[in-house]
Amino acid sequence: MTTDRPSPQPHPRVPGTMVERLAPLSRRFMLGAGAAGLVLPGIARAQSATSGPSDAINVSGAHNAPIPIALPAFTNASGGTSELGDQMIQVITSDLDHCGLFRSIGQSSFVPNSIANGVPVWANWSILGAQALVTGSVTDQGGGQVRVEYRLWSIADQKQLQGTAYTTASGNWRRIAHIIADDIYQQMIGEKGYFDTRVAFISVSGPPTSPTRRLAIMDYDGAEVRFLTSGRWMALTPQFNPTRQQLAFVSFENNRPRVFLFDLQTGARSVVGGFGEMSIGPRFSPDGSALLISVTKGGGAMIVKYDLGSRQMRPLTDANSINVTPCYSPDGTKIVFASDRDSPGEQQLFVMGADGSSPSRISYGKGSYAEPDWSPRGDLIAFTRIGSGGFGIGVMKPDGSGERLLSQGFLEGGSTFCPNGRVIMFYRQTPLRVGNVSHLVTIGSDGFNERVTPTPTDATDPSWGPLLS
Amino acid sequence: MEPRLKRSALISGLVHLAVILLAIVVLPTEKLKSPATAAVDVTIIGPHVPQQALHKGKVPAPANTKQVHKAHLSKEKPKDQPKVAPPPPPPPPPPTPHAQPKLPRPPAPAPPPPPPTRAPTPLPTPPPPPPQPPRPPPKKPVVKPAKKLPLPPKKQPPTPAPKSPTSQKHVVKTPAAMSQSVLNTIAKLRSLEKQKKAPTAKYNPRQGGAPQGGGTKMSTANSGLSAAQRNAIGSEVQPCWGIDAGAPGVSSFSVLLQVVTDASGVVREAEVAPADQGKLGDPVFAAFAQRAVDAVKNYQCAKLPLPPYMLGSVHTFIFRFTP
Numbered sequence: 038m039t040t041d042r043p044s045p046q047p048h049p050r051v052p053g054t055m056v057e058r059l060a061p062l063s064r065r066f067m068l069g070a071g072a073a074g075l076v077l078p079g080i081a082r083a084q085s086a087t088s089g090p091s092d093a094i095n096v097s098g099a100h101n102a103p104i105p106i107a108l109p110a111f112t113n114a115s116g117g118t119s120e121l122g123d124q125m126i127q128v129i130t131s132d133l134d135h136c137g138l139f140r141s142i143g144q145s146s147f148v149p150n151s152i153a154n155g156v157p158v159w160a161n162w163s164i165l166g167a168q169a170l171v172t173g174s175v176t177d178q179g180g181g182q183v184r185v186e187y188r189l190w191s192i193a194d195q196k197q198l199q200g201t202a203y204t205t206a207s208g209n210w211r212r213i214a215h216i217i218a219d220d221i222y223q224q225m226i227g228e229k230g231y232f233d234t235r236v237a238f239i240s241v242s243g244p245p246t247s248p249t250r251r252l253a254i255m256d257y258d259g260a261e262v263r264f265l266t267s268g269r270w271m272a273l274t275p276q277f278n279p280t281r282q283q284l285a286f287v288s289f290e291n292n293r294p295r296v297f298l299f300d301l302q303t304g305a306r307s308v309v310g311g312f313g314e315m316s317i318g319p320r321f322s323p324d325g326s327a328l329l330i331s332v333t334k335g336g337g338a339m340i341v342k343y344d345l346g347s348r349q350m351r352p353l354t355d356a357n358s359i360n361v362t363p364c365y366s367p368d369g370t371k372i373v374f375a376s377d378r379d380s381p382g383e384q385q386l387f388v389m390g391a392d393g394s395s396p397s398r399i400s401y402g403k404g405s406y407a408e409p410d411w412s413p414r415g416d417l418i419a420f421t422r423i424g425s426g427g428f429g430i431g432v433m434k435p436d437g438s439g440e441r442l443l444s445q446g447f448l449e450g451g452s453t454f455c456p457n458g459r460v461i462m463f464y465r466q467t468p469l470r471v472g473n474v475s476h477l478v479t480i481g482s483d484g485f486n487e488r489v490t491p492t493p494t495d496a497t498d499p500s501w502g503p504l505l506s
Numbered sequence: 507m508e509p510r511l512k513r514s515a516l517i518s519g520l521v522h523l524a525v526i527l528l529a530i531v532v533l534p535t536e537k538l539k540s541p542a543t544a545a546v547d548v549t550i551i552g553p554h555v556p557q558q559a560l561h562k563g564k565v566p567a568p569a570n571t572k573q574v575h576k577a578h579l580s581k582e583k584p585k586d587q588p589k590v591a592p593p594p595p596p597p598p599p600p601p602t603p604h605a606q607p608k609l610p611r612p613p614a615p616a617p618p619p620p621p622p623t624r625a626p627t628p629l630p631t632p633p634p635p636p637p638q639p640p641r642p643p644p645k646k647p648v649v650k651p652a653k654k655l656p657l658p659p660k661k662q663p664p665t666p667a668p669k670s671p672t673s674q675k676h677v678v679k680t681p682a683a684m685s686q687s688v689l690n691t692i693a694k695l696r697s698l699e700k701q702k703k704a705p706t707a708k709y710n711p712r713q714g715g716a717p718q719g720g721g722t723k724m725s726t727a728n729s730g731l732s733a734a735q736r737n738a739i740g741s742e743v744q745p746c747w748g749i750d751a752g753a754p755g756v757s758s759f760s761v762l763l764q765v766v767t768d769a770s771g772v773v774r775e776a777e778v779a780p781a782d783q784g785k786l787g788d789p790v791f792a793a794f795a796q797r798a799v800d801a802v803k804n805y806q807c808a809k810l811p812l813p814p815y816m817l818g819s820v821h822t823f824i825f826r827f828t829p
Contacts (some may be wrong), residue, residue: 088727089779089824089826090726090730090824091760092729092731092824093728093736093737093738093824093825093826094728094736094739094740094823094824094825095736095740095749095800095825095826095827096740096743096744096747096798096801096825096826096827096828097740097744097828097829098744098747099747099748099749099827099828099829100747100748100749101745101748101749101750101751102748102749103748104748104797138750138752163805164803164805166806168800168803170802191796191800193799193800193803193804194799194803223789225796226750226753226793227788227790227791227792227793227794228753228788228789228790229754271560286571365544414754416754426652459752465719482752483751483752490678495727
């Protein structure tokens with residue numbers, strides 16, 4: 038009897054040498070190593086071009102510090118004291134301190150005789166911690182003309198950075214001081230300044246029950262206030278033309294709310310028109326050729342674009358909800374506005390195309406949002422937020438992110454950016470025993486350096502104009 | 507006790523008591539008056555207060571002083587306020603800037619004549635010193651006549667050391683800022699050009715020349731520092747490092763500086779490294795870089811904690827400044 042033996046099972050193959058183990062991978066490995074050899078040096082080269090040698094001494098953790106600057110009084114032609122020079126250096130010092138990016142060193146700490154033959158004695162200024170120094174002189178040229186000469190010095194590099202002379206009427210000394218401050222700002226910060234500018238606002242005076250509201254204009258620091266209307270008719274919401282010295286505002290002249298244009302060069306005033314039941318909040322386009330106006334109709338308000346050249350009006354939104362306070366982006370491609378279309382009675386911020394297309398909501402915080410203003414830089418939108426805690430001035434990015442409040446108070450609003458987008462001005466009402474008092478306040482877009490702008494009367498609705506020079 | 511003693515003691519005690527009573531009753535009793543406190547007038551002399559700050563806080567004016575003229579807080583209406591809408595005054599004419607950019611340094615004028623001074627009162631001449639006794643002449647040493655040695659050879663002047671690229675700036679400076687001279691332009695370009703690596707020219711036996719490329723390598727002393735030493739130097743400069751946090755894009759800025767220290771470890775020169783020179787066209791970046799230069803040259807931070815073996819000679823370091 039025979040039985041079938043099962044056929045022997047084949048033994049599984051056991052890897053033998055390392056070559057045998059690595060053989061399947063060698064091709065992939067060689068390819069990968071070759072690719073890395075080609076790519077990695079390029080990456081390293083790119084990194085070294087931007088970040089420098091790997092053994093560089095790193096200095097980080099910088100603090101947000103103002104630049105210490107010394108501003109001795111401007112002298113006269115013979116090197117003596119000059120009353121006009123004293124006044125000018127005071128304005129320049131105030132300007133540079135106002136922006137928060139400079140810290141003026143007190144004149145009482147200056148070492149005597151620290152300028153020899155027009156050249157600084159560097160050690161005397163270095164010991165004060167000054168990084169920059171401004172020297173200058175004012176010379177009477179006769180015939181009511183003065184020549185103002187200034188030099189900006191770098192203490193660390195011990196060299197002159199800038200030197201300019203201006204000749205103008207002696208009565209124009211304040212503007213020259215602002216222009217010099219702008220020069221210093223631009224040289225040291227790398228951006229244009231904002232000191233040679235004016236602000237239009239509504240002056241409020243008289244009894245609280247029937248205040249007089251007049252259109253007024255002043256230098257940004259509160260000097261040289263001039264009233265542009267008599268106060269007989271109420272004036273509201275002035276807005277500067279970004280390209281020229283012109284204002285748009287609403288006047289209730291003859292009890293009819295209409296939009297007016299005011300030419301600051303000639304003093305001429307012209308009527309744009311009355312639209313709908315009421316027209317409020319005129320806003321110029323970036324090129325100054327058109328106005329955005331909120332027009333009430335029925336129970337709502339719509340935003341219209343009014344071309345100043347063709348006198349044609351085009352609605353950008355409907356009037357099914359309240360759409361008010363529009364503002365163009367600096368490039369003119371978008372418009373931000375406040376609307377209660379999502380929740381009646383509670384305004385939020387929306388951004389739409391310049392032709393009124395594709396409105397999208399950008400604000401989602403608690404409370405209502407109003408009076409948006411787009412920064413000239415294009416990076417921020419300032420707004421008024423109304424909540425249970427009162428009013429507040431805040432900023433957010435154009436997509437609605439990064440929202441933060443800069444100020445809170447009893448009643449605040451009317452935010453307007455300075456021409457370089459660094460500083461925001463708004464009005465703040467503070468309650469008194471009887472009535473309120475309203476001031477204009479400036480604050481940095483970073484939330485620091487809050488200052489009150491002095492005005493002869495209560496003030497609201499500021500609008501910051503473009504640079505004059 | 508004997509009766510005599512008792513009596514004496516009694517009499518003595520009574521006498522003492524009488525004296526004490528007399529002292530209390532008869533002598534005047536005046537209270538010591540407290541010293542009179544005289545009123546002192548205090549005048550607070552404060553620093554100059556900027557215009558805006560006058561309106562910030564509620565600082566009461568001192569008594570019996572003139573009201574500070576707060577020109578922009580007056581509640582009075584302007585006097586020339588017409589009833590009818592006033593024609594707005596035209597804005598002030600724009601200034602005519604005779605811009606003279608980069609005014610040259612003012613020439614040093616002749617020094618003013620010294621102010622007349624009083625003829626100093628002549629000081630009395632001091633009395634002559636007393637004559638000293640004559641010293642005995644020194645003993646002459648006995649010197650043997652020495653052989654005349656030949657004169658030593660004249661010392662050759664030492665060869666000047668090669669100019670270190672880090673110790674001083676290029677000698678040739680632009681004599682005239684607006685010079686049209688080609689040679690001046692070339693010299694200026696050479697002073698700006700810094701050799702970063704050795705030339706890659708190869709030896710060409712046909713043409714002759716050096717078998718290897720000439721020039722010197724641009725080297726820094728960073729490699730001679732340990733990581734801890736580099737961190738210590740960076741920490742020394744950090745307190746002086748300030749930036750403008752609101753500048754656009756500043757959070758992504760980074761600048762390399764070439765910093766030269768002297769033998770004592772004090773920063774003497776600092777400038778933007780060639781790798782970042784191209785970025786200086788952006789004025790915001792240029793301002794950021796200038797703040798870095800100011801930080802490392804600030805007298806409060808310029809003394810770097812170099813290791814002892816690095817002191818005594820000039821070094822060049824590379825710094826990287828980031829926010």
